[in-house]
Amino acid sequence: MIRLFKHYVPNAVLLLGLMDLVLLLAAGEIGWLMRAHQAGLVPGPMVERLPQLVAFALFIELAMIAVGVYGAESLQSIRYATARLLVAVSLGVIGLSAIYFAIPQLSFWRSNLLYAMATTLVLLLLIRLLLGKTLGGQVFKRRIVVLGAGPRAARLKALSKLPGAGFAVVGYVAMSEANRVIPEAIARDAIYNLADHVVLLNASEVVLALEERRNALPLKDLLRVKTTGVHVNEISTFLERETGRVDLDSVSPSWLIFSDGFSSGRMVSSAFKRLFDIGASVILLAITLPLILVTAILVKLESRGPAFYRQRRVGLYGQGFDVVKLRSMRQDAEVPGIAVWAEKDDPRVTRIGRLIRKLRIDELPQCWSVLKGEMSFVGPRPERPQFVDDLDQRLPFYAERHMVKPGITGWAQINYPYGASIDDARQKLEYDLFYAKNYSPFLDILILLQTIRVILFPEGAR
Structure with missing residues (x-):
């Protein structure tokens, strides 16, 4: 995930958004060229109409964000994405008409706007058809190893199975829990070097899901994992990032005190x-x-x-x-x-x-x-x-x-x-x-x- 202004944006969503922005600029230009050709005009260089193209692309992009085009459902279902795109483009027509009325310098011809909108739908649907479910699939999911095999680890397992989950659990390490509920977890004693084990699994993150942390943190293991370049996170921080919520079942007063946030310098x-x-x-x-x-x-x-x-x-x-x-x-x-x-x-x-x-x-x-x-x-x-x-x-x-x-x-x-x-x-x-x-x-x-x-x-x- 990419963190923008304290808010995490999934890599797949950011990539798709940038691709859509480029396609929107292209759709605006194609619409302009089609109308110019129809009117028998010789179009000048693209830079001359760049403000109009940028205004068109940004407004449609905002409309797509507003109606949920980049939500988990849209990444999983082409039918859902198509419905939301139609609504976004319809809102775009209304909004751009108001903007063109207020700021005539940014306006296209009305017929050019029609061509640009039609081209927009074709290009945005085409890129989603070509990518299929790749953006919402395993390719963009982060690989994590969970330290723990109790109820907290089970929560992460259930979360990873949900549609639109941004991570996949590639391994569980049991840390001598009394209430072990993950049968496939490997006992820590059976792993000679935890850092090597994490690297061999090609994991990018280790998540602590221990039921009892008092005198149970494997500090040497975590330090070696950290020095290999793999991120180490506590379950409360991980769940906050993945769900957009502060998880009351795992959070503690000390976590709220020492974690980033609640800044007074606002x-x-x-x-x-x-x-x-x-x-x-x-x-x-x-x-x-x-x-x-x-x-x-x-x-x-x-x-x-x-x-x-x-x-x-x-x-x-x-x-x-x-x-x-x-x-x-x-x-x-x-x-x-x-x-x-x-x-x-x-x-x-x-x-x-x-x-x-x-x-x-x-x-x-x-x-x-x-x-x-x-x-x-x-x-x-x-x-x-x-x-x-x-x-x-x-x-x-x-x-x-x-x-x-x-x-x-x-x-x-x-x-x-x-x-x-x-x-x-x-x-x-x-x-x-x-x-x-x-x-x-x-x-x-x-x-x-x-x-x-x-x-x-x-x-x-x-």
Whole structure:
């Protein structure tokens, strides 16, 4: 994996993205040449239209990232990739039309844009057909050796079998565990030199998956492995990188303290984030005000009660604030003072409410909280005080998610469907801790782009 701004990008995804970028430039140029030939014009050198070609390529690339073209499913299924490419190109047509209207200097002819889009689909589908499942196959998977043969090693084994896994386990070494569950593991005593064994397996990484580390770390072995150029990682660090979550089952307070992250020197990043929040919330409120008003009228017409409602939530450093949303449930959805989890196909949700929840329209008034500084566009979902009190008692490190501002969208929201149970809250907490630990403007931009995918393909909205 390549680490970009604290975020790991799989080698296969990075390679495919670069190849796509080159193909998009080529598609733009081919479309230009086709239109010039049709009009009987002599095209000048490519450098003269480079700004238009770069704008075309970058915008389509961003649309592809936004709709999930580079997700694990797209790398595994050509049918899935084709569907996402069609959506990305359609979004590209709409977005580029708006950009061309605002900045005419970057525009193509409309007919040239049509040719370029058609060529884009052909080239991008062709490269995926030629590569087949190579990008998601064994060629780009890192080879790892697991030290351990207990339940933690079994977790890595199960993770390596999932579609889209970026690694393959090529060997297990049992370290005298009492609860051994990996039958194919080789006992450490049967290996004369662990470093040579790792090299012979052509492994690029060794992962410590010991059940008990106290007085059990094979320090000499690990030092020799490290000096051969093979990476050595602890299971918590490995799982964080591979899953995009802080794994609560393996993490310890000392790991959180000594690992990279939770940087306090974020003055520039925090200033950038706040400026973006102010500018974006003002623009979004201005653009969506007619939509909010029309939706409010529809909410009032369907059921009795106010169109908007205020609800107490827990924000930065555990401070409370009132969030404003469009009402999507009946007025009598809850007994006063008693918070209730939302359910799948919740009967309390109105017909209009079900629609605006799927499209996230009910969240738009929260831009006011963003403008006031109580929330950010990106961050952990703000929960109600009653839920926070309960979850803080039942989940480790729950309070640490309040070290960053809550957000309208977030890393947990784009990676995990809407949850309404303790187990769901635990899964989302792992994503929230990853965000709090690895925050960067790059990660915020990635989350905002991926939010488009969540809106277009609303899975689990309640």
